[in-house]
Amino acid sequence: MEITVAITGASGAIYSHRLINLLVAEQSVSRINLVPSKAAIRVMNDELDLQPLSLKTLPEKLVEQNKQKIKLISNDDIGASIASGSYHTDSMVIIPCSMGTLGSIAHGISRDLIQRAADVMLKEKRKLILVVRDTPLNLIHLENMRLVTLAGATVFPATPSFYHRPSSLQNVVDQFLFRIMFHLGLNPDKAFSWTGDKTP
Ligand SMILES: Cc1cc2nc3c(=O)[nH]c(=O)nc-3n(C[C@H](O)[C@H](O)[C@H](O)COP(=O)(O)O)c2cc1C
Structure with missing residues (x-):
């Protein structure tokens, strides 16, 4: 399986x-x-304790094992x-997906490789997952989500669940990512799979 x-x-x-x-562990x-x-x-430099991050150092810093699977x-x-x-390619995930990139994909702008590769996934009827994140949403965001959904993408808002009773931030993040991996x-x-019986 090859994933972008x-x-x-x-x-x-x-x-x-x-x-x-x-993914590299799969x-x-x-x-x-x-x-x-x-x-x-x-943003990664702002949010992760891996500074300084640059394009070149990214695979090295982000991944611990199976680095050879990554093509930067x-x-x-x-x-x-x-x-x-x-x-x-089998599928593409944009994670997280900015409202700017969402808008460009929704309108076929294709001004950089991410936007073009997403456009290709849609035209080839392949799986495209957009993990959009912003709040609150304006009408332009909502309309763009509607458009990409009509075009075949899956909008996967970065909204974690809590019904699995997470005990750490890692649990919250992982359960959200497991849902994407199923897709x-x-x-x-x-x-965690909800069975309707008992709280885990
Ligand atoms: C710390 C930080 C957090 C941001 N968070 C968001 C966000 O959650 N959603 C969003 O759509 N844009 C966010 N932005 C703005 C985007 O980075 C900006 O619109 C950028 O032009 C997106 O470009 P790209 O889509 O090419 O990555 C954030 C910017 C910074 C610096």
């Missing part, structure tokens, strides 16, 4: 950091195309493999 993970400059670097580590994931935006690197691609490289539908066709064994 794009990171944009919305709050929530903890989600992308952890998701990449969960046997069925052979390659992750990692594309951070410039704003993403700025510059968001400026509009000629990269994932910019073309002829190159096959990617993976089956994380630590995921």
Whole structure:
């Protein structure tokens, strides 16, 4: 399985950091195309205790094992493999997804590699997950979410759940990411599944 993970400059670097580590640990994931935006690197420096983070040091600093599965691609490289539908990737996740990038995807702007690769996923009818984050939402955000949903994307708001009684921030983040992993066709064994019976 080959997955593109794009990171944009919305709050929530903890989600992308952890998701990449969960994905490289999956046997069925052979390659992750990692594309951070410039704003993403700025926000990651604000939110993660991994400073100084730069584009070049990103895989090294973000991932502990299986680094060879990560292919780092510059968001400026509009000629990269994932910019073309002829190159096959199974799915793409933008995590977190800024309202700016959401708007560009909704309107087919394709001004950088993340936006173009997302456009490709939609035109090729492949899985595209947008982990949008902002609050409150204005009408433009809502309309853009409606548009990308009509075009085939899955809008996955960064809203964690609490019915699994998390005991740490890591539990909160992981359960949210497990839901995304199911959508990617993976089956994380630590995921909590609500049965309707008892509180865990
Ligand atoms: C610390 C910080 C937090 C931010 N949080 C958000 C956010 O949660 N949602 C959002 O849409 N934009 C947020 N922004 C603004 C985006 O980074 C900005 O709109 C940027 O141009 C997005 O560019 P990109 O989509 O190319 O990454 C934040 C910026 C900073 C510096």
